[in-house]
Amino acid sequence: MQQCDAIPDGDYAAPPLIGAIAALRLFRFSHGCGFAAAPSGTTFEQMEQAPADDQYQRVPYLEARPGLAFYSHVGGLSSNLGYGKVLIEEITLNKPQGVKILYNWVH
Secondary structure, eight states: EEEEESSSSSSSSSSEEEOSEEEEEEOOOTTTOOOOOOOOOOOOGGSSSOOOGGGGOSSEEEOOOTTTTEEEEOOSSSSTOOOOEOOOOOOOSSTTTTTOOSOEEEE
């Protein structure tokens, strides 16, 4: 997750400035990895099978917004690792109360 001033349009070389738009960011790029949209009208619970690798888009940033449901595939250390489905329920730019932080990347 990254806060951006704008969502870059396919430009991997120019990272966005810090801003108020929440975005998901890919950091590993390989064939068959990226984000894939859920089929229209599909609920999160119905998302039971990962799409074929050619259905994933290699976009560096995806705007995070409430209600967005999608599949994600990232390259792992062994083949076929890193498949998942994601549902964004809420976005906040403030640290939520009562949420346990498992790891903090800021050192």
